[in-house]
Amino acid sequence: MTDAPLTISDRIQRQLDDLTRAERQLAHSILENYPASGLGPLSALAKDAQVSVPTVARMVQKLGFNGYPEFQTELREELKAKAKDPIAKHDTWAGGAPSGHILNRFTDAVIDNIRHTLGQIDPQDFDTACAMAANTKRHLFIVGGRVTHTLAEYLFLHMQVIRPRITHIQSTSNTWPHYLLDVKPGDVFIIFDMRRYENNTLKLAEMAHAKGAKLILFTDQWRSPVHQLAQISFSSRIVVPSAWDSAATPLLLLETMVAAVQDLTWGDTKDRMEALEDMFDQTKLFRKFT
Structure with a gap:
């Protein structure tokens, strides 16, 4: 196993068993639309997950952040790091298709899924x-x-x-x-x-x-x-x-x-x-x- 810093997604998955029902609902909402779900206002995240604003605040603290602004700052840092990642800079998988083509977008998502999954397996x-x-x-x-x-x-x-x-x-x-x-x-x-x-x-x-x-x-x-x-x-x-x-x-x-x-x-x-x-x-x- 590597000692790479935990992402927000990693933190959420490690905490799942210790979350309340509402917090688990929020966690699922964040992960399903990760990372876009955490980029908007706190109230918007609560509305999308159909939970209360205090639930979001508690969840953020359980993840180790002092507040929602710190949570968003970390999320933006993850996005910056991803932009510098060689995977994000590779030539498109289907060379005859633009980078935004479904063949390349889908492949990128699958490779990202594999990378994150293997990083979690002992x-x-x-x-x-x-x-x-x-x-x-x-x-x-x-x-x-x-x-x-x-x-x-x-x-x-x-x-x-x-x-x-x-x-x-x-x-x-x-x-x-x-x-x-x-x-x-x-x-x-x-x-x-x-x-x-x-x-x-x-x-x-x-x-x-x-x-x-x-x-x-x-x-x-x-x-x-x-x-x-x-x-x-x-x-x-x-x-x-x-x-x-x-x-x-x-x-x-x-x-x-x-x-x-x-x-x-x-x-x-x-x-x-x-x-x-x-x-x-x-x-x-x-x-x-x-």
Whole structure:
């Protein structure tokens, strides 16, 4: 981990668990429109977040500032530093498009999301999570939600090749209670839950946790309520210039996890891959050109 100064965004994320409900609402509003949300008057920020002016004042103090003017001064310094950052000066990613083109704006946002996300992750926590996912003595369950089920399915497809004793829990609430019947203490759940957080996912996590399962959570920068139950949580920055949140950063994390677990289990994984390829040959699933 680096010793770089904490940004205002970093401070907010570190304080999330200690904030009141109104302060968390304010924090989410600031992060969602960061950094533009903090550049206007205090009253405007309070109105946008639908909280009181005193709530903003308390929040600013909790972040370590003497007042709103000092908070804004620090925010402006961050913006100046960002303008000097080499990333902000790079040639446009799509050379044939202007710097303001959606291809370049979206790419800039994704790269910024990745940089901030990796800066918040403890490599030791990541290694621990990968070791948990690789432990074939424990059953591995993977579950996502309405949108994040695509991430869960992607991870499951790879893990199914890498190791045995793995289950993909369908996100519909009328089926997942059946999966909980055989959960044993120490079993591992990998859960994907991004905003808008789903009640079904939280209930599943609560029941799995009550049975002694260990939870690994992939969530967003505001963190799903499941993080209070999880042994390890990975918070990804997901905001991009779109009506939809980006899955690029969590996808990077889970693909890295696949690579790490594959390395940890390579002896057995290689045997499973060879057996799978043999079955593919027998079923003629893929075309061969030799």
